[in-house]
Amino acid sequence: MLGYILRRLAIAIPVLLILVVLSFILMYTAPGGPFNSDRPLPPEVMANIEAKYGLDQPFWKQIATYVWNVTTQFDFGPSFQYKNRTVNDIIAQGFPVTLTYGFWSFVIAVTFGISLGVAAAIRQNTWLDYTAVGISIGAQVLPNFVMAPLLIMFFTLYLGWLPGGGWEGGQWNYVILPVTALATSYMASIARITRSSMLEVLNTNFIRTAQAKGLPKQQIIVRHAMKPTLMPVLSYLGPAFVGMITGSVLIDVFFSTGGIGQYFVNSAFNRDYSVIMGITILVGALTIMFNLVVDLLYAWIDPKIRY
Amino acid sequence: MLLNRNAVSQLEDVPIEAVKGRSLWADARARFFRNKAATASLFVLIALGLFALFGGLLAQYERDFVDFTLIGSNAYKGVPSIETGHYFGTDSSGRDLYARVVQGTGISLMVGIVGALVAVVVGTLFGASAGYFGGKIDNVMMRFVDILMSIPFMFVLILMLVIFGRSIFMLFVGIGLISWLDMARIARGQTLSIKNKEFVEVAVATGVHPLRIILRHVVPNLLGIVIVYATLLIPSLIIFESFISFLGLGVQEPNTSLGALISEGAEQMQYGLTWQLYFPIAFFVITIFAFFFVGDGLRDALDPKDR
């Protein structure tokens, strides 16, 4: 097992390298550039800027320098958009924010999602099932850009209970609304996957055998049905967890939380090359890492799985 | 499940020859139509399709016709009314919302169905192959998915726009490119566990071709979770379409989609023009509920363990 983990970690390096090169190519071929605006800069000003940020170098050299700086000094370079900040600054400031609201969203989405899904499955076609399905669909039809303004209108304007945005270092009253908005749709998906997975498991022979033996239902669910039920949920949770802790652009936009979620879209809009690369590598590394964790958990759930 | 169990017991009473005579698909169809919610939802979906195709005949106005006397006085003149012929009121540009909802429903149904189909076909086959073959092949295939999940996808879309120009077809390509990734992960996770089951081991021992094993033994056992995930994917793809259009690739004014209408409605909701959100979101809700129940019905109908 240890050998497997090491092999997977070793392969992460070339994978990230491919990711870096691909993203670089995409970024540079896309129209526009970090210093284009509706007032084109005079050529001499542009020349200074390109020299400062190394954009006057040949393409392969830019990639090489970038990879060298990242690997040897963990230096992701200066932001092109924000003149006095480096990519390290931006991630160091924004990542803890999204990590906080993402973590709580994850905890809430998983707890409620799985409970709701299991409850719906073991009482299939009862009012409990219908309610759970109703809630999970309801949560899905209110996309974040509808949900977020609604939450703000209700809790900030009408009730005046919670601030309508900001982060203030993560004080609890600033965290509630972003977490609610982010957790809801994930919760809905987890509930639906759990419900369906549980239904299938309950229908398999070995559970039927257990039922036929007259084992108490609760025991069957907890001892036998739960683990296999979690397989597809886990597959979903790997990428979902990365999605949650790296935040969501809509959460940052609507609640002014200052997390890194907004940079996914904004840095691309601004063609802030170094920030795009920093974010891409962060997401790439987290994706690879959590997919490894998921694979290890598979083996724990189903000991027959060998890699 | 009750319905299906009855179905099974009924089938058991039928002479063997009769069962053999019916194909798997006919069998599944019969099960599907015994599920009332699924059948009803299928009709709802068909009705939505007909609405999208022919609903425009009922509209009193062209979907791009701007009534200049209504712009700016939407709040009292543009309200939904049978008398004015604006059944759903007008949008903020003074256009008939009914005609726009008709058109938006059509686009969004197509986006949802195409995206889900690509996800189901490509994602399932890719994931099942990776999981079944395992080892190095699995590692390479899944790291490929990791890379696609992490690259700045926005640039892919922008480049598609620049290279191929704007068209609905490109929108579907864009949707298709991203929709199958999570599905592949989920399918692979399940396959890891399925391939250790006796029926697969038996097939392997008897020398069945791997591709046949995947198609005949693995994929049918994946279908339950695959269909559920596909129904989860549909609403997010419908919303994602509005982001693609935001970049300039997809649906452009005066055409529209449910995603675009909902996002406009969400903005206007905060100014008190609530109907601009209610009508598109109502169609969105109906669509998603219908897909959910059809998915649930399909899952039960195709579940191999019930046979």
Added chain:
Amino acid sequence: MTLKSILTATTAVSLIAVGSAAWADGHATHPVTGETLASDQSFTYRDLDESPSIDPGTAEDSAGGDILRDLFEGLMNQAPDGTLVPGVATSFASSDDGLVYTFTLRDNAKWSNGDTVTAGDFEYAWKRAASPELASPYSWFIELMSLENASEVIAGDVDPSELGVTAIDDTTLEVRLTQPLPYFAQMTTHFTTFPVHQATIEAHGDDWTKPGNMVSNGAYVLSEHVPQEKLVRVRNESYWDNDATIIDSVTSLIINDEAVALTRYLAGELDRTDVPAGQFPRLQAEYPEQAVSVPLACSYYYMFNLRDGAPEEIQDANVRKALSLAIDRDIITENVLAGGQESAYTFTHWATAGFETPNIPMASMTQEERNAMAKELMAEAGYADGGLEIDLVYNTSESHKSVAIAVSQMWKQTLGVETTLANQEWQTFLEARSNGDYEVARGGWCADYNEASTFLDLMDSGSGYNDSKYVNAEVDALLAEAKTADNPQPNYDRVEEFIAQDTPIIPIYHYASVKMFAEDLKGWPFDNFQQNWYSRQLYKVAE
């Protein structure tokens, strides 16, 4: 307790709190107006986005400018009506040929660490802003000021020490120009010309703009800065005119979504926010004291692609003029935007200083007359029965979309022209526009300074901002002549007439700044055309 009674109780408590605070602080009154001041003098406003920089040398956007005018003080300031008043400089004199300016600085101006602000600080700041080493995107402003050697310094041909600015002594700054600029003194109110503290920059490098490091000479100092969330500045006790400052702390909150910002304003979290397009009439009816619209120095227009190889149809001036005539601007300004914008028939904003809007024939016609004339012109061009198809591109935004929808329908309903609308993401849009990859594109231009040439120079065939690629030798000559003319107005009239006749662009409307202001906030410089405001001019009155 029901919800309603809880609310009533809370209101009662807060009323008591406010009442007693006002009583406790009842003595504070405004020194000029005598109004009773509120005890809480904090001002919170919404910004759309994080500014790229709050270093005067590299700053580039107007929101950053708002922050910098609080943190730093330049040679001259703008009074609430936009006129020039002393800043760090108490006076200035220019030589007879207008090429040398000498500024006399006050001796009591202090940095927030107690150091005296000297002429040397300005010299350092200007040379730094122009230096290739800093590579500031706004270094072109130094070029715009026509400082001696500015272009050469930026191009790296000459050392920054050769730039035409010298501190004669601590309180005398000499500036040498390459051409006389009537509005030069106005330019010293711009943030690029603000002084910076050399020792701080040398000690902290790029980190000097962080709270705690930054040393500034304005009425406020930076106390907290969380990028993408908020920026807080508090009163600078060392500021020479600190006694006249009333607002104690200023907070700018980044709120990307304007509808959410409005909700938060209505919930009392903000003192100032933007009014979304189309919402002004409703808000004005509901909150007459709070919704305000004032002219803003920008023009909104559509441009035609006049390059060789661009589609043939729009190379016909009649077609272009017909399209311009068929746009009912009043519908766009009164119904679509409805925020006090003005219909535009000239490119230059009507409120530009010293500019008298010339009488363009189209402006005095009724829309029916315009439509009739448009149809005639189209018939002449051979499109009597429609048949013209046009691509219109704009960058993705709700309000650009609304305008484009309305315009395309006007063209369709009046002229039978079929318009294909296309929105593009900003950078893609810019590239398409500057490469001439469009037929009709949306444009917007904001004044760099308050004079008509800031708009009309775009029509110069050599201008880098002339995205239409409009070439007219007469216009070029008129613009060149206007630079040195005692009264450039006749030239400007002629250029505007050419624009109306040749229609390289269709002016559509002149911007307005449409905002909500908390009722207790006073002193806002509504008469300032560029909307350059200083927090130290503001105050809050007790209710």
